[in-house]
Amino acid sequence: xxxxxxxxxxxxxxxxxxxxxxxxxxxxxxxxxxxxxxxxxxxxxxxxxxxxxxxxxxxxxxxxxxxxxxxxxxxxxxxxxxxxxxxxxxxxxxxxxxxxxxxxxxxxxxxxxxxxxxxxxxxxxxxxxxxxxxxxxxxxxxxxxxxxxxxxxxxxxxxxxxxxxxxxxxxxxxxxxxxxxxxxxxxxxxxxxxxxxxxxxxxxxxxxxxxxxxxxxxxxxxxxxxxxxxxxxxxxxxxxxxxxxxxxxxxxxxxxxxxxxxxxxxxxxxxxxxxxxxxxxxxxxxxxxxxxxxxxxxxxxx
Numbered sequence: 001x002x003x004x005x006x007x008x009x010x011x012x013x014x015x016x017x018x019x020x021x022x023x024x025x026x027x028x029x030x031x032x033x034x035x036x037x038x039x040x041x042x043x044x045x046x047x048x049x050x051x052x053x054x055x056x057x058x059x060x061x062x063x064x065x066x067x068x069x070x071x072x073x074x075x076x077x078x079x080x081x082x083x084x085x086x087x088x089x090x091x092x093x094x095x096x097x098x099x100x101x102x103x104x105x106x107x108x109x110x111x112x113x114x115x116x117x118x119x120x121x122x123x124x125x126x127x128x129x130x131x132x133x134x135x136x137x138x139x140x141x142x143x144x145x146x147x148x149x150x151x152x153x154x155x156x157x158x159x160x161x162x163x164x165x166x167x168x169x170x171x172x173x174x175x176x177x178x179x180x181x182x183x184x185x186x187x188x189x190x191x192x193x194x195x196x197x198x199x200x201x202x203x204x205x206x207x208x209x210x211x212x213x214x215x216x217x218x219x220x221x222x223x224x225x226x227x228x229x230x231x232x233x234x235x236x237x238x239x240x241x242x243x244x245x246x247x248x249x250x251x252x253x254x255x256x257x258x259x260x261x262x263x264x265x266x267x268x269x270x271x272x273x274x275x276x277x278x279x280x281x282x283x284x285x286x287x288x289x290x291x292x293x294x295x296x297x298x299x300x301x302x
Contacts, residue, residue, distance in 0.1 A: 022257055093124035102291050230249040250270075
């Protein structure tokens with residue numbers, strides 16, 4: 001059975017607004033947990049999956065079963081991801097990431113869960129640690145021995161194994177790979193794990209069709225259970241890994257505000273649904289709630 005990659009609105013017309021008042025009220029009260037998705041990173045040049053120009057319109061992400069079950073699929077993934085990593089590693093946090101960091105520093109936001117694998121919340125200075133629900137592209141795991149290593153070290157080894165690899169691509173996808181012709185893929189040489197000698201290496205991210213580690217899910221549940229409200233930023237909530245936390249908050253009677261360009265699968269659970277560009281909207285919220293602690297102000301300035 002293939003994982004859920006797309007979702008179509010049911011036709012129910014849930015109210016939407018462009019006013020930020022509900023988000024300002026929510027954040028001003030404190031105790032907010034943020035759940036962010038790919039829409040927060042589009043202003044950093046990383047496309048989302050399901051927006052008007054989303055990656056799924058042209059690109060089918062790798063699934064766990066395909067990756068684990070096929071050497072050809074792994075060769076295709078690593079050729080494309082090796083090239084995509086250059087763009088992902090060079091992406092910078094945008095105003096939205098900096099605003100979330102400022103709100104975390106000022107104490108208005110109690111925690112951050114992100115569905116993104118790009119590390120941009122951390123690069124913006126959000127602390128303490130962000131929960132990377134779907135993992136992070138800057139780590140690599142061996143499926144054979146479980147060894148974790150840095151992506152930078154893998155990239156060094158891949159460069160050594162592929163000195164003539166000179167493919168180029170115009171667009172990076174949210175999962176960190178790009179589209180390449182078959183000729184470029186066939187010429188690419190993946191590498192094995194150095195810890196066990198021959199293990200299969202995989203980015204330490206949750207592929208479509210793969211389960212989020214149980215301990216990570218429990219950390220997210222604890223954050224949501226301890227929150228006074230949930231603020232969803234830039235996610236269509238198509239996949240259950242994120243939607244379940246929206247349902248959990250709503251079932252506990254906690255306000256849910258969703259800020260997204262377009263319908264989401266969680267609209268029925270939202271107290272308010274806001275249509276607004278995230279960078280500008282979040283910057284305005286920072287100003288209106290007075291997130292003016294010295295460290296917050298320095299984070300917000302690029």
